[in-house]
Amino acid sequence: MLNAKMIRSKFTVTFKNCKIVTQTFLINSMSTDSSQPSFEEIRKYLWGFGKGNVNLSKNEDTGIATLVLNNPEKRNAISGQMMVHLRDCIEELEKWKSGKAVILQGHNNIFCSGADLDFVRAAGTKQGASYMSTWMQDTLNRLQRLPLISVSLLEGFAIGGGAEVAVSCDYIVVANNAKFGFVHAKMGLVPVWGGTTSCLTFMIIPYTFVLATFLALIYLLFVIIVINKKHCIGLRQMGIHHLRQYLEQIDNNDE
Numbered sequence: 001m002l003n004a005k006m007i008r009s010k011f012t013v014t015f016k017n018c019k020i021v022t023q024t025f026l027i028n029s030m031s032t033d034s035s036q037p038s039f040e041e042i043r044k045y046l047w048g049f050g051k052g053n054v055n056l057s058k059n060e061d062t063g064i065a066t067l068v069l070n071n072p073e074k075r076n077a078i079s080g081q082m083m084v085h086l087r088d089c090i091e092e093l094e095k096w097k098s099g100k101a102v103i104l105q106g107h108n109n110i111f112c113s114g115a116d117l118d119f120v121r122a123a124g125t126k127q128g129a130s131y132m133s134t135w136m137q138d139t140l141n142r143l144q145r146l147p148l149i150s151v152s153l154l155e156g157f158a159i160g161g162g163a164e165v166a167v168s169c170d171y172i173v174v175a176n177n178a179k180f181g182f183v184h185a186k187m188g189l190v191p192v193w194g195g196t197t198s199c200l201t202f203m204i205i206p207y208t209f210v211l212a213t214f215l216a217l218i219y220l221l222f223v224i225i226v227i228n229k230k231h232c233i234g235l236r237q238m239g240i241h242h243l244r245q246y247l248e249q250i251d252n253n254d255e
């Protein structure tokens with residue numbers, strides 16, 4: 001599923017200078033800022049960056065809503081403006097009393113290429129990094145806590161922040177052409193949108209459980225074989241012992 005080779009080569013060629021910017025971005029976002037900005041302040045800031053939108057359509061008959069990330073020129077990369085849209089849509093879904101489920105997808109069969117790197121370049125300051133991570137962590141937390149079943153429809157690319165959005169849903173439906181990449185480490189970044197914790201519930205815990213069960217089964221099999229072998233040896237020795245006794249008896253009788 002993960003086409004790391006391709007993504008890696010893309011990074012070094014197309015997004016070479018972004019690597020430096022995102023590294024600065026990481027350092028900036030890691031530094032602590034004592035003054036907590038209000039969400040209204042962050043909204044105003046993010047709204048100034050980029051194009052694209054997030055479309056929400058709610059079907060009142062089925063109770064199923066569709067959320068579409070829409071920034072086709074940039075493979076549905078999430079701009080500052082889209083971050084604001086996404087949060088607004090999630091707020092609307094929180095209030096949708098008759099809703100049952102929400103499907104999250106990208107425009108034109110491509111899920112999302114992560115944060116808009118032009119935004120990352122432009123907002124690569126301490127303030128910008130802290131605003132974006134605060135906003136997106138809160139938004140994706142709220143997506144996770146929606147009282148609806150959430151499904152991300154993973155077609156095409158889900159990279160960086162795109163992968164983080166995908167794992168924030170309850171389920172992921174993966175198309176054959178999907179390419180899913182937590183490419184943060186390659187860019188000197190941590191998944192500041194909260195993707196690591198989502199991954200924990202999505203992948204690491206289930207896989208650890210499967211691995212633990214597998215190891216437990218192997219151990220059980222080993223114990224059974226060992227006990228069985230010991231038991232067999234015991235039986236054989238008992239048999240030999242009885243046979244000896246029997247033969248001795250015959251010998252004694254003959255005498």
Ligand SMILES: CC[C@@H](C(=O)O)C(=O)SCCNC(=O)CCNC(=O)[C@H](O)C(C)(C)COP(=O)(O)OP(=O)(O)OC[C@H]1O[C@@H](n2cnc3c(N)ncnc32)[C@H](O)[C@@H]1OP(=O)(O)O
Nearest residue numbers: 010073074075077113114115116117118157159160161192
């Ligand atoms: C800091 C936030 C961090 C997080 O919190 O998680 C991130 O998300 S960082 C962003 C991580 N994402 C990436 O680095 C993805 C970069 N993009 C790619 O690797 C590739 O574009 C692709 C997604 C694999 C698609 O490849 P392909 O189909 O060959 O299309 P192109 O490469 O030609 O792209 C078309 C067009 O789109 C622009 N583009 C793509 N992704 C982004 C993006 N994330 N931000 C801004 N622009 C993006 C790309 O530059 C092309 O533009 P033009 O050259 O002008 O046509």
